[in-house]
Amino acid sequence: MSAPAPSAATAPAKVPRRSxxxxxxxxxxxxxxxxxxxxxxxxxxxxxxxxxxxxxxxPARREEALRRxxxxxxxxxxxAAAIVGGAIHHEERVASGVEPARGPLTYKQTLQGxxxxxxxxxxxxxxxxxxxxxxxxxALLFGAAAIVVVLVAYNAVHFxxxxxxxxxxxxxxxxxxATIARLSLPVAADRLRAAGAGLCGxxxxxxxxxxxxxxxxVAAALAALAAGAGYVALARGARLLxxxxxxxxxxxxxAFLLGHLHGSS
Amino acid sequence: xxxxxxxxxxxxxxxxxxxxxxxxxxxxVVVADDDAADSELAKAAMTLCVPPSLPVRIEPIDRVDFxxxxxxxDKVLLLVRDPAGLERAxxxxxxxxxxxxxxLGNLHFEPGRKQVTPSVFLSAAELDELRSLxxxxxxxxxxxxxxEPPTGxxxxxxxxxxxx
Numbered sequence: 153m154s155a156p157a158p159s160a161a162t163a164p165a166k167v168p169r170r171s172x173x174x175x176x177x178x179x180x181x182x183x184x185x186x187x188x189x190x191x192x193x194x195x196x197x198x199x200x201x202x203x204x205x206x207x208x209x210x211p212a213r214r215e216e217a218l219r220r221x222x223x224x225x226x227x228x229x230x231x232a233a234a235i236v237g238g239a240i241h242h243e244e245r246v247a248s249g250v251e252p253a254r255g256p257l258t259y260k261q262t263l264q265g266x267x268x269x270x271x272x273x274x275x276x277x278x279x280x281x282x283x284x285x286x287x288x289x290x291a292l293l294f295g296a297a298a299i300v301v302v303l304v305a306y307n308a309v310h311f312x313x314x315x316x317x318x319x320x321x322x323x324x325x326x327x328x329x330a331t332i333a334r335l336s337l338p339v340a341a342d343r344l345r346a347a348g349a350g351l352c353g354x355x356x357x358x359x360x361x362x363x364x365x366x367x368x369x370v371a372a373a374l375a376a377l378a379a380g381a382g383y384v385a386l387a388r389g390a391r392l393l394x395x396x397x398x399x400x401x402x403x404x405x406x407a408f409l410l411g412h413l414h415g416s417s
Numbered sequence: 418x419x420x421x422x423x424x425x426x427x428x429x430x431x432x433x434x435x436x437x438x439x440x441x442x443x444x445x446v447v448v449a450d451d452d453a454a455d456s457e458l459a460k461a462a463m464t465l466c467v468p469p470s471l472p473v474r475i476e477p478i479d480r481v482d483f484x485x486x487x488x489x490x491d492k493v494l495l496l497v498r499d500p501a502g503l504e505r506a507x508x509x510x511x512x513x514x515x516x517x518x519x520x521l522g523n524l525h526f527e528p529g530r531k532q533v534t535p536s537v538f539l540s541a542a543e544l545d546e547l548r549s550l551x552x553x554x555x556x557x558x559x560x561x562x563x564x565e566p567p568t569g570x571x572x573x574x575x576x577x578x579x580x581x
Contacts, residue, residue, distance in 0.1 A: 188535060189526035224525040226427070259458070265430035266462035272431030273466075329461045338468055 165247035167203045167240055174202040176318050179236045182229050191226035196236065196260075203240045207247040217243065220257050227264040228271025233314040235263050237321025238328055259326070270337055278341035278348070279309070285351035292358045378403070419483070419516035420492045422555075424503060426525045428453060428496055429463050429473070433522070436562040437494060438471065444491035448475040449506060450498050478505045487515035499524065500543040503550065513554035521547075521559040531580035533573045534559045544577055 167175075182195035200221055208214040227235060242259050245251035283306040290298025321328050356379055364372030378399065385395050420441045423433065428448055437443065446467065453459040454477045467473050478497070483506070486493045495516065497503055503511075503519065523536045530538035537559045539547070551557050551570045558567035568576075 188532070189538075191525075224426070224527075228431070258456075262453075262456060262459045263462055265425075265427035266459075266466040268427070268430040269434045269466040272435050276431075277435065326458050329458065329465055333461075333465045 163248075164250075165207050165244050167206045167244060171202040171206040172240070172322065175199055175236060175240065176233070176315065178202070179233050179318065180314070182232055182236075190222065190224050192229075192232065193222055193225045196225045196232070196239075197221040199236055200239060200243070203243060207243055216253070217246075220253065221260075223257065225260055225264060227268040228275065230275055230310060230314050231267040231271035231317065232264075234317035234321035234328055234332070235260055235267060237318040237323075238263070238325055239321075241322050241325040263329075267332075270332065274337040274341045274344075275310070278344040280306070282344045282348035282351070285348045285355065289351050289355040289358065292355055374406075418489070418492060419487050419495050420518075422495045422497065422503070422506075422511070422516055422519045423522050424497055424500060424520065424524065425522040426498060427523055428459075428498060429466060432562050433494070433496070434467060434471075436564070437520075440563040441494065442492055443471070443494045446471060446473045446494050446496060447481060447486060448473065448496045449478045449481045450475070450496075450502065451477045452498075454480075478502060479509050481506070481509065483509065483511045483515050500539075500546040504546050507550070507553075517554075517556050519550060519555045519557045521557070522561050531577050533576040533580065534561075534568050536561045537568075539573070539577060544573075547573065 178199040178201075179195075182192050182199060185194040185198070186192060187194065197218055201218060204214055204217045204221075208217055221239070225232075238259055239256045242251060242256035246253055246255055283302055287299045287302040290302055317332075320331050324331060360372050360375050360379075363375045382395060382399055386392065420443060421437065423437065425433070428450060429446065433446075438446070448454075448463060453463070454475050460475050463473055463475060481495075483495075486495070495506075495511075497506060521534075521537050524530075524538055524543070526532070526538045527540075530540050530543075532538050547557050547570065557570045557573070559573060560567045
């Protein structure tokens with residue numbers, strides 16, 4: 153329900169809640185039309201469109217607004233929610249006539265890089281590996297159902313972050329940066345990485361313990377030796393993926409060889 | 418010393434902080450960009466996204482003391498937004514004696530630009546600027562992250578000529 157517009161020159165333009173909710177929903181599909189030229193540009197324009205429709209009744213102005221959001225955009229997909237919210241904050245100011253039309257664009261261009269860096273550091277290299285390690289340990293201890301539980305938990309955390317960032321961007325505009333600073337995400341990331349490494353260690357211990365119980369202490373010692381060799385290789389700068397492949401191949405080869413020796417003796 | 422000059426439309430972002438900084442053992446990042454230096458929002462956001470152990474300076478191109486950075490003990494990653502920024506940095510005193518390597522990270526598509534790598538699109542004027550850099554003695558390469566194979570000037574020329 154839109155109230156009859158009072159004198160349009162003085163009333164600040166506001167995006168109704170329903171449109172905000174639609175923008176947030178659409179922002180979840182930010183990367184669905186990722187492309188080399190504009191990267192997340194189409195996803196961004198698609199997401200913010202309901203807000204632009206609410207702000208610009210006149211088709212020519214709406215088109216102009218939509219076009220400015222079709223320019224290049226790329227950030228971390230979760231952190232981008234904050235930029236989508238902040239862009240609406242600025243679009244409201246443009247629609248109210250208190251800010252030039254470049255405002256939302258400058259905001260996007262300024263924040264996309266730094267927020268991508270924060271998001272990569274926190275979500276991709278800390279939170280996600282932490283939950284991955286949790287899933288691995290959970291699967292060892294409680295079976296495959298643990299993986300489902302961890303996936304749900306990760307996405308609950310991720311969703312709360314996205315919604316919170318979207319609202320913070322919308323309400324605070326440029327002050328968003330101070331709010332994100334208060335979250336101390338890099339510090340939290342360090343702790344999560346340490347905790348994730350601890351979980352990996354616990355998973356390895358469970359593995360060794362079971363190997364020992366099933367195949368005797370020699371098997372456990374071999375597995376510990378292999379894990380130690382892997383650690384030394386990685387700590388000395390070996391690349392992760394080739395190391396993992398080599399470890400898998402050596403493990404499978406050793407299993408075959410031992411099986412053969414056992415079988416023929 | 419200046420370890421690398423990076424050209425990136427997005428300035429400071431994850432690729433730089435997660436890959437280049439650890440790979441090169443960078444001690445300090447200098448962002449040479451007039452718009453960023455003039456924007457409180459940009460300065461706050463860039464300061465926020467780096468760990469406390471890595472100082473970031475954001476300065477207008479004309480104010481950067483390239484000679485001082487090259488002579489200092491810190492390993493510096495120098496960041497400019499586009500080849501036009503490089504041109505101005507050269508006018509302000511950046512020479513191959515101070516830093517050899519110029520890395521093109523992300524130069525976004527705009528009408529009139531041709532693609533030379535997945536993340537680098539160049540205009541004719543920018544290609545000219547790169548030629549001039551190479552002729553002066555800079556080693557120009559395009560790649561987003563250090564684990565990719567670098568694309569050198571010869572390949573950039575070839576792909577630009579073949580590009581659409």
